[in-house]
Amino acid sequence: MFLFNRKTLGKAAFVIHCVVVQFLAGAKESLAQITFEPLGSEVTSAFRHFDGFTGQYRLVEAMTGGVAVLDYDGDGDEDIYLLSGQDLDGEPDSRKTNALLRNDGSNVFVNVTQTAGVGDTGFSLGVAVGDYNNDGCPDIFVNNYGRNNLYQNNGDGTFTSVAHELTSDLDAAMAAGCCFLDRDGDGDLDLFVANYVRESFPHKTHVYKGKPTYPSPLRHKAERDLLFDNLGDGHFREIGRQIGVGTRASRSMGVTTFDYEDDGDLDILVANDAEENFLYANDGSGNFEEVGLLAGIALDARGLPQASMGIACLDLNGDHRLDLYMSSYSNEFAAFYENKGDGFFDDETVRSGGVAFRNITWGIVAADFDNDGAVDLYIGCGDLDDDQRADVEGNLVLWNNHRGGFKELPQPAGGSTRGVVGADLNSDGLVDVVCNNSSDLPEILINTSKSVGGYLDVRLVGTACNRDALGSRVTLQADGYRAIQQLTSGTSYQSDGSRLLHFGVPDAAGGDLQLTVHWPDGSTQSEISVTRNRCLQVIQRARPSDARK
Template structure:
């Protein structure tokens, strides 16, 4: 896998140089193996480079290797890239791409023949701003995928602020720039979208938006939106059907427990304690821990950061990528964090403090509401630390355990193969909607196996600037079969699938029996 992220830095300290980039796992060619799209950035403001950095589409060769086919596929974008999302926006059975940039974003329609068509202009989703993370969901339950695009700050022209610590120039923080609103696009069909940000109640310039994720946190059948803001209170937009209401403060997910805004970066939803409710993780800047926000029901969350054991080990790191994944297949989501600083001079400015390059972290779920830091024994410290940004998860080699990819700023990425998680049993579930959106995004899947009950939703974007494989992976431990799979589709239809043997990839079409893959 030949790829190196280029952040465009050339001594001018442009704020977006610190952001990128993201990545997405998805089966773009329909062969049953996840491919990988990786976003690159670009030279800033006329800086000359020896080569033109471009995004990469790594097609899975099914033998553990990948080949970059971005040029042939028509998706080798050379814009200043940030993040990426995946969803079948036209319900034709092929995974489409939405790429966020500092500048015009791109919507690529998957033609199903190894090529994509740029339909940005037709779709009306170009959004010429500093866009970061993006997420798909069917917010109006009309069977097609709508789109949310997070925007960070407003940067106009070349009149940039300069910031110093002593005599050393540093990157200005987000407070040096005005905030910007995210954008909510309604899918009107025929590859056309309408900007409904204002009319749906999500327009606000109060934030500086980095991480986003849809989930039905209140279990009412529609999809709510969480936005992690940098140095501003985070947003929780509750979907009330005809509009969204911002309830972050009331729900207890906007600030630290003492009411202070933090520097939210990456975020992910997961029922980490298997109580049937979707909990929330959001990670922050150094000297602010990753927050574990336990869904207490009735629209409220409780901060379980300290009692979970995550507070101390995440306090000195600067975390972007945030992924709940069951790496050991015991049936409980573990937590992977991609770490890296934003200031290349940090080791000069603070010789006793955090490093620029930082090791990623892995916390195993102890199945009692606590986590154990296993970074040192997991293999994550066996190679050089990176300047981690986006992270994405998928079982890319289809061997029964979840692997990870980390995009590192201005460095080569890390592809982290899971060796050993498949010693325990598992099942992988792929969904296809008929009355619902074809991707199955937003479907809630509950897997029952003996004494273990697991629930997850198909997410259309998570972590930071990134997108995980749409297949849902459930660890089973020593259990040899799944007794039942319960699905609540976005259409409202409920479906029950009977006994399924362990160690299977299964495909479930809405309203039809399961089939092995």
């Protein structure tokens, strides 16, 4: 006979509750299914990436290239801009340029590079998209090995190169990631440009274990990063060291901007290769101080630098703070830095279920791929030389298990991926993925996952701030649901993602949706009773003081 009293019954109920919760969580994980269907070569063959390989194993060959999505023609569809390398010896080959693929709907993409005038013939690595002149048309910056390029959107489907507006003393630097931001709140987008190393030609080929291979980046001199101030008249001026940016040289890779301490301005995060990461904290006036070590993201939990590559900014654990995920070299942990608040982060990679991936991890997309209300990750994998590339096992999806960790969902083997971005290319409410593969065709991956909830896409238009509304923080909430995102430029590895903020809304979210926008100028705007499963455009309303101007 078993005798129960109130105390033992309480313990039994607690044990049963724990078992049920664990069972349900395990069942939910077993049902996790995120799938993508690649478009055929008849679509993607309009572009093939070229890495400039000549057999001399120049480091720059292994690092290209990024990818961006933008609605360049204003038709509501996300178009794709792909970067390519170039011949490193002799004159540029006009057949090996960057490419703009226009989205014509129904998964049809047309190469319009020549007519649009964006066929940059430099050796391209990083790309950023931003409306730097506030005319309502997205412009394109290309970060090259050598002379960089800035394409001004003419508003008629064509661009004009205005590269002469971006001069510096580092035109021979090997480029990296880049991003637009309004550093000083004047309503104009400034430009942050990261650099990797200074690589001189000709060079001596590195040999390891009797075979030629790419050298360590530590064999090359690091370069400083740059910040170009937008003067508001179509001209830029490089002022990095004057405002605390680029005072120390580093081997920069991916970059992003976000408000890490929630003080209303944008800070700059730089993922550095084989040395400590940089976090440039904005003091509110547009000046910066490097605080990566103090904030806890310069080094990993062991106190060691990693070979950081790409960056994703996401609220992994649902505490409404922006956390960080950084890709890294093969057999190293891809690091997860949890935002603890008050400007501090902890390396929680192991606790979140992180693993050391066999291949080098490059680009990252943070998005709710199955609309269950939690942000997942898509990670591009690839290696450096042909022997390593043969062992690439495919890219990865990390499904958010709703408990502060991930479940790995391997994907079919593809190319040796570098830049990766996400966007809803076919307007079906699911985030698709674009991969730029080294020396290969790109992959346009259409999300075929079962949507387990609804969604809301949000497009912001600034009027009293920069027109792109970069730096805005958006909160979406309902009964039992609250999510937060920040609109920024620069993401992944040397890439730039969609300006549409995608929120997956779980079916369990009850009542009306309420959306609140905290604009970069400090104003707040709320939309009540927002309808799900749509794209909502929010135009910044003028303050009473603005209306009188």
